[in-house]
Amino acid sequence: MNMSRRPVNAARRLVEGGSIPFASALHSKSRSSPYLSVLLILVGLLVIAYIYSGSGGSANDREALSKAEGGVSCTLEVQKALPLLKKAYGDSMHKVLHIGPDTCSVVSKLLKEEDTEAWGVEPYDLDDADANCKSLVRKGIVRVADIKFSLPYRSKSFNLVIVSDALDYLSPRYLNKTLPELARVSADGLVIFAGYPGQHRAKLAELSKFGRPAKLRSSSWWIRYFVQTSLEENETAAKKFEQASIKRSYKPDCQVFHLNAYH
Template identity: 65%
Template sequence: MPRRPAYPARISSGGGNIPFMASIRSKSRNSPFLSIGLVVLGAILLIGYCYSNSGGANGGLQGLSKLEGGASCTLEVIKALPVLKKAYGDRMQKVLHVGPDTFSVVSSLLTEEDTEAWGIEPYDLDEVDAECKSLVHRGIVRVADIKFPLPYRGKSFSIVIVSEALDYLSPRYLNQTLPELVRVSTNGVVIFTGYPGEQLKAGSRDVTKFGRPTKLRNPSWWIRFFVKNSLEENEVVGKKFEQASLKSSYTPACQVFHLKSFP
């Protein structure tokens, strides 16, 4: 904005208001430049605000890590892959991932040496890119309702990783689905589910982008469910996972459980 005159303009009876008129003409001449300057400044501030809120260059990844109601456990699987490899070692040779957006997990696994990967998308596909379509056409990713028996023989995979898919199932269907996941594994099942912390309450519900009610179950609920269905937690691998997480400064945003395969 134009500076105010160093000395206030005085109005006199004999036309002594010339300095005042000069000030008005100065404001009139400067107003277009002032308007342009304000517009440019506003644009700069707006861009800076958006950039800071998005987290800069990593804003896209951080944005994807949130669903309506908490962290994306499928994205959490991708973050945890290095830790899982340390916990399971060479047993992660043939991996099946089950959950929404399984394409991203499978694609990440396929970049690892000596690792085979398959995926099950439990929900209908809307719009997918060419790479996802290619995985479906090649039979690497399947679309299947996990409330029914899985289309694989027993012990077809070394490790089965499931994320978010169990959060939408009632205990009635969990009684069928979780043993199926264990059936097709040889070295265990890794479950990424729910959201730890104070916001997690047994039996609470939240509606996510999938349009289905999700059940945010706490650890004690899951442990009771495992015992009731004769599913045994793998404490040895669980401790290795915790140790590897500490060394990697990785803190899971979701609950992580490790189950043993059937004998």
């Protein structure tokens, strides 16, 4: 049972928000040519529906639309933060597992790095995957898996595990199972990118497998939960990441937690 990344009634929201291209021009001409206006609006709706349907829109199209609507994708944030993560984790970046939507884009970027092996777990549908992503799936580098259950990897299979846009959708009941699993397959550490409370999430990760929106929690909530799950902060990595962020004037749009793996 996979999650859908397709937003609901996207075309309707764009119409109501007045964000259809040339909407004002259509409105000004409606008195003289109402049929032409209706026809152009219908064409606009069809174009928008085509992009969102996944049958013709690429990942870049969806990301651009998400940004235009004020959405925040922590998976995109991971890609921005990769140079800082390399500074913070050094040798631990040689064998990395990323878990989250559009993991193919993260894995592809990691594989371009020298001396870096990368794998991905996609917890959502891959019906609209591009050729590169389908190739990664065929090779077994990227897998589609329900993260509420055991991950298909041996303990300590990876130096570092990075997760984004996935844990926000899980209730504590499932987090109790998933979080220890993430720590189990990691040898050196776990990095979690989570949304801020009140933050509007990107449309590509709008719904959970249960059809509910993300549960955006505060940093204090997460810290208490980590303590309850016997996960400790990786203070060394957190400090290095913070120093690198200051040096590069980097301010993440998502919360970033650095945790030690289970020993």
